[in-house]
Each structure stands twice: as C-alpha cells, then as structure tokens.
Amino acid sequence: AQSVTQPDIHITVSEGASLELRCNYSYGATPYLFWYVQSPGQGLQLLLKYFSGDTLVQGIKGFEAEFKRSQSSFNLRKPSVHWSDAAEYFCAVGAENTGNQFYFGTGTSLTVIP
C-alpha cells in the first residue's frame, strides 16, 4: 500500500537557521514527489516537485529537496529560514498508475523563533 510518512509533527527553528523536513514514502511504482506548504486557513501552495532526472530539485522561496531512492526519502531543506516560512508543510506522492490521486503525509508544522 502507498503511504507517506513525515516523522516530525512539529519543528521549531530560529530565524536564520537551516531547516530540514523529512519525508519517507512507500510506493510500488516509480514515484512522483511533491512538497506543498499551507498557511493557516489557506489552500496548498506547491514548493517543488520531482518527476525524474536530477535528484536535487530547486523550488520557490529558496527551498530544495533531494530524492534518495535507496532511502525512499524526499527531504526538504532550506539554508536560512525566514519568519514568513512558518506554516504547515506537506509531502505528497503520486505515480503513473494512480493518476492524480496523490497521497499526502500528515504534515510538519514549522514554528520560526525571531
């Protein structure tokens, strides 16, 4: 069965510090991987995606993620966090055989301390 795990429910970092949010997936097919961000009361905004090719992908707002097939991981990173990055972050996976039925992790809530 397909599943996505985000082990960290909540993370607190200081402004200017680096950030890494973890995502592990379990999927039988070749996965397509996404990171979305959600601010309170809002929909989801796409940060970045991986379909194929270079396993290090760059996204918006200075975020990047690295696909590691051997570890079934797609961790999100940012070298220097800004207070405006405080939000909920979701990892999602899709595949050719499930079309646009994406599976989402339970999310990681990020708090940024000034």
Next chain:
Amino acid sequence: KAGVTQTPRYLIKTRGQQVTLSCSPISGHRSVSWYQQTPGQGLQFLFEYFSETQRNKGNFPGRFSGRQFSNSRSEMNVSTLELGDSALYLCASSLGRVETQYFGPGTRLLVL
C-alpha cells in the same frame, strides 16, 4: 492566469442536510481533484474528474459525489451530512494525468 477558485469559502449546515461545493480550475486545466482535510485524518483523496468523467475515486461513502462540466468546472455534493463531514474541502486542478496539482483556497464546511 487566475488560480483555482472555490465557492463558497465557508459553509455551515446541520446534520441530514446536503451541500454542494463548486470549483473552477485554472484555465486550460482539464483535471479536477477533490480532497478532504481534517485534523485527524489529514488530506484524503475523494475523487478526480477529467473531461467530465470520473477517473479515480477514493475510499469515501456514496454520500460523496461529484461531477464535471464541459468547461471543466466541477461540483462536489455531500448528502445526508454527518458531524464528521466537517472539514476543509480542497479542490486541485492539473493539465492532465500525473501532472502538478494546483490547489484552491478550500471550502470550510461546518456541520452542526
């Protein structure tokens, strides 16, 4: 391009009633998917429509249904509302199959 729009943004209903939510995708997008988001269950896939046909369906009861019109706009209907249906309902549109999905702001439904 305008983003995905959803109406209404907020809705309050009572148990047993039915509700219809609307989603207008990004211009040119033919796929519309619906998700339910709750604190306990997270984001769960409801169904996807492509060119007016349901292409995929999640594990929800038959009270949840949807349709898509020729202009790609989609509606979702929930009949015989239950308290547990209180959630944020998100609509996402994409160009085609296994494409990036772009989400709307959601409709927050409260069932009393």
